[in-house]
Amino acid sequence: MEQVVNNNSPLLSICVPTYNRPEEFKRMMQGLLPQLTSDVEVVVRDDSSNLETKLIFENLIAGNSFNHRYFKGGKIGVDAANLFLIENASGNYIWSFSDDDEVRDGAISRILELISNYRDIQLIWVNFDYEKAKQPAYKREDGFFENGEIKF
Numbered sequence: 674m675e676q677v678v679n680n681n682s683p684l685l686s687i688c689v690p691t692y693n694r695p696e697e698f699k700r701m702m703q704g705l706l707p708q709l710t711s712d713v714e715v716v717v718r719d720d721s722s723n724l725e726t727k728l729i730f731e732n733l734i735a736g737n738s739f740n741h742r743y744f745k746g747g748k749i750g751v752d753a754a755n756l757f758l759i760e761n762a763s764g765n766y767i768w769s770f771s772d773d774d775e776v777r778d779g780a781i782s783r784i785l786e787l788i789s790n791y792r793d794i795q796l797i798w799v800n801f802d803y804e805k806a807k808q809p810a811y812k813r814e815d816g817f818f819e820n821g822e823i824k825f
Contacts, residue, residue, distance in 0.1 A: 683714040683740050685785060686764030690718045690754035691772035695725040702733050704776035712785055714740035716762050720748040768797075 687705065691698045705715065719726045727745055734741060742761060759767055766788055787797060
């Protein structure tokens, strides 16, 4: 298993399994990278049958100093890949992504804010609904949030 590491004990690990979808991965990473801080690491498991995704990742991170871990391995399936990523993440909290997810502007800072304000929180689920014009769950009346705050 090939691994590239640059890690400084992050608060949040963003875990991304990918398999033969380099363009989707690139789009997701382009939305993610501008939002990264020293409190966040990106952990990627690339089970692709070629090197295209690896080259995209290397080009995107060139000149950046964010925390990252990259693993290149054989195809094990998305469930096993997610478990692998969780086991290899070093953050106190984990956010699982798919290689074709859309990372909305401000999403990472909002999650870090929630983590800071609610240290005992065990689960945050964030998603959006295409039928509601891609409106984030924390802005929806039927979401888990009320006026930007968690409602229990």
